[in-house]
Amino acid sequence: MTVDNGNPFSDFLDDYFAECDDHLMGVRRLLLTLESSVGRSEINRSALDELFRHFHSLKGISGMVELRAAEDLAHSLEDYLRALRQREATLTAQGVDALFDGAQILEQVIGARRDGTQPPSIDGAVAQIRRVLIDAAADRAAAAPSADTLSTAATARATQPRWRCTFSPSADLVARGVRVDSVRKRLATAGEILNAVPRVTRDGAVMFEFELAAALDEATLAAWRADGIIAEPMGDAEMSDAGNGRATPAGLPELLPSIDAEPGQAGGVSPSHFVRVDLTRLDELMRNVGDLVISRARLSETLGRLERRIPSAEWRAIQENAVAIDRQLRTLREGIMRVRLVPVGEIFRRMPFVVRDLARETGKRVRLELQGQSTEIDKFLIERMMDPVLHLVRNAVSHGIETAEERIAAGKRPEGTIVLSAATAGDLVRIEVADDGRGVDADAVVARATEAGLPVPQGTLDASHLLSLLCAPGFSTRDESDRASGRGVGMGVVQAAVEELSGSLSLETTPGAGTRFTLELPVTLAITDALIATVGGETFAVPQGAVREVMEVPASGLLQVERNEMTPYRGGALPIVRLGRLFGLPDSTRERLHVFVVGTGAAALGIAVDRIVGQREIVVRAIADALVRVEGISGATDLGDGNVVLILDPAVLARHMRERPDRVFAATGASR
Amino acid sequence: MSASHTVQGLETYILFTVAGTTYALPSRDVRHMEMLEGVTRVPNAPPFVDGVVFSRGQVVPVVNLRVRFGFERAPYDLRTRLIVVQSAGRVIGLVVDSAREFVNIPPTAIQPPHEALAGMSGRYVEGVASVGERLILTLDLSRILKFAENLSMDLSS
Secondary structure, three states, X not given: OOOOOOOXXXXXXXXXXXXXXXXXXXXXXXXXXXXXXXXXXXXXXXHHHHHHHHHHHHHHHHHHXXXXXXXXXXXXXXXXXXXXHOOOOOOOHHHXXXXXXXXXXXXXXXXXXHHOXXXXXXXXXXXXXXXXXXXXXXXXXXXXXXXXXXXXXXXXXXXXXXXXEEEOOOHHHHHOOOOHHHHHHHHHHHOEEEEEEEEEOOOOOEEEEEEXXXXXXXXXXXXXXXXXXXXXXXOHHHOOOOOOOOOOOOXXXXXXXXXXXXXXXXXXXXXXXXXXXXXXXXXHHXXXXXXXXXXXXXXXXXXXXXXXXXXXXXXXXXXXXXXXXXXXXXXXXXXXXXXXXXXXXXXXXXXXXXXXXXXXXXXXXXXXXXXXXXXXXXXXXXXXXXXXXXXXXXXXXXXXXXXXXXXXXXXXXXXXXXXXXXXXXXXXXXXXXXXXXXXXXXXXXXXXXXXXXXXXXXXXXXXXXXXXXXXXXOOOOOOOOOHHHHOOOHHHHHHHHHHHXXXXXXXXXXXXXXXXXXXXXXXXXXXXXXXXXXEOOEEEEEEHHHEEEEEEEEHHHOEEXXXXXXXXXXOEEEEEEEHHHHOOOOOOOOOEEEEEEEOOHXXXXXXXXXXXXXXXXXXOEOOOOHHXXXXXXXXXXXXXXXXXXXXXXXXXXXXHHHHOHHHHOOOOOOOO | OOHHHOOOOOEEXXXXXXXXXXXXXXXXXXXXXXXXXXXXXXXXXXXXXXXXXXXXXXXXXXXXXXXXXXXXXXXXXXXXEEEEEEEOOEEEEEEEXXXXXXXXXXXXXXXXXXXXXXOOOHHHEEEEEEEOOEEEEEEOHHHHOOOHHHOOOOOOO
């Protein structure tokens, strides 16, 4: 717990934003569910209750970070939902719109706080809700003249006793699963949290103070006490100024980052099984593992020099430990890689919201079907796929699907369907966005491309030609004012993003019947850790998983055995391949060579390079063309300067060495 | 064979020079052009391959047309361009001495190459076009890209 850095609150804020994301995601999903209840006498109760809880939590946590606009707006939205729950209002289309609009403003308010920008005003949204509530009250008054007026929240507040509940987290409580967020949930179930503030006590401990309006019985109070929640009745005088001025924002305890994630679709799984991890922390962990690998390499280098000075029994013990560390390191790394895989549903979940908004804006009727949401893909990829997929879905609504009238005239169902699906195919993840709309109009595309001054091929265009025109810079099939589809980015950005990740984009379209965009992305090994080595002035990457050991050997210490070079290694001899010679590069003048050991036992091989310059995570890109697909090179990567760095395939190099060792050294400067 | 045989009407070509001669490729085969920098050598690739570059996120082989046509390799300069072409599902960069013009050439202006035109690039030339004062050799991309006879994917080549 430290109060030293510039913004001691920032960690807490990160968690706040992450938690808001979860709640907002839930809100979107539930609003869509709720929308189908409009006009029905019976509302989907569980959706309503869940939605209420989300807004309620948003209100609570926004209060904690003193984001008043979000707190007030969430409170107002909650009012309407409470009225619905208590059947004081019926769900109207205006009501749903008010909820949707309110949720959107709420998201923007929170987003503005995150980005440090000017938040939008909540007044319009609050007023919209108030109108809906007034209408509901008027309806009720008309139906039952004696009914009281709106403000159910106000009555709840006025009639229920208030409590000040304090919770002081401790290691014991955390061990029992009692954390501030679970406490908050408990309080929220018992009544209404009016205010919540974290406080720092004089001795530096953190506690949380909640102001609660609830009818509490003695049993509840006792149960709470057992879990470190102290509830005291409040006097009138001290009410509602909680949180103003008295709270000391200070470093918050370690338990906060482990706020439970709510896995929207995971039915039956307790939320407390999930821990939210910031991807940058995972990357950091990965880097740490990389550092460990390098330290391990240095250690074995040092050990190697000591080998002859240590009695062999003790040397063996050291060696066994070293091998164990190697193995554990690899397991650790693979484990972290697995943590990075996330279900693709994460990017799908917000699409219904997007489609709904856009359909409403364009006056179309669109149904979105999601398939294969549990398909797993690296977090790194998913974050970069969000925008392209979003763009394709937007396109499908605004360009693909026709208006209901057009569809009826074409003999189709008035409601268009967009299918967003994901599936794993071998090492690839395939994401498809398919619509049953009008298809891509080739003539319109050609006309537009010509107008934009793009070179247009003659003759009949197939889908791949159409796609390359659609993706050409400066192409957009609608007016710039059509903000829905593009927001000025265009298909070119989608294609660039996909290609950036070694993926591919393809198009199938049938006039009048629909369009399908397919994204194919590598699921595995798209990212891997690699050692970066230089030889003869060229840089290569070596996948870390293939490297068993890194060592340094003096060039003069290499033994010439017939036409091969060997170095003493673990009581035997290790054949060495000088990469520079193999690749026809200038020979090194360095006295000490760095050697990667690949393969085990009789298949072990040392690959000598001039220097190992570092270790890093690389994005692997395929080398597709046969012209440059050479043995021993498995792909390419970019280390940040835009230049290609080739990735070695140690397994192939080792195999080559085994099969044709005599020919290896014949390869000298053949390529130029 | 090249699709441009079958196309009616005007076709747009991109003109470029290699070792003093002007050549043309149908612009439909051309993805884009770029300045050439940071080519990474690929060990044991065929001699006319300078290496690879990233072009729009894709690893693209860089074929030196000077070498492909049998001329001396020349150092890159400010006018050197990479023409990224696509053909039969492949994407390849061609290094040329300079490239800057688009022209429309009617199919009628293109004659089959003379028998006498047994220049170094002869086997890749599809036709001869006269545009204004100039003689332009139109190329058959598929023949340029047919590397099978030259391919040596073997480390010990």
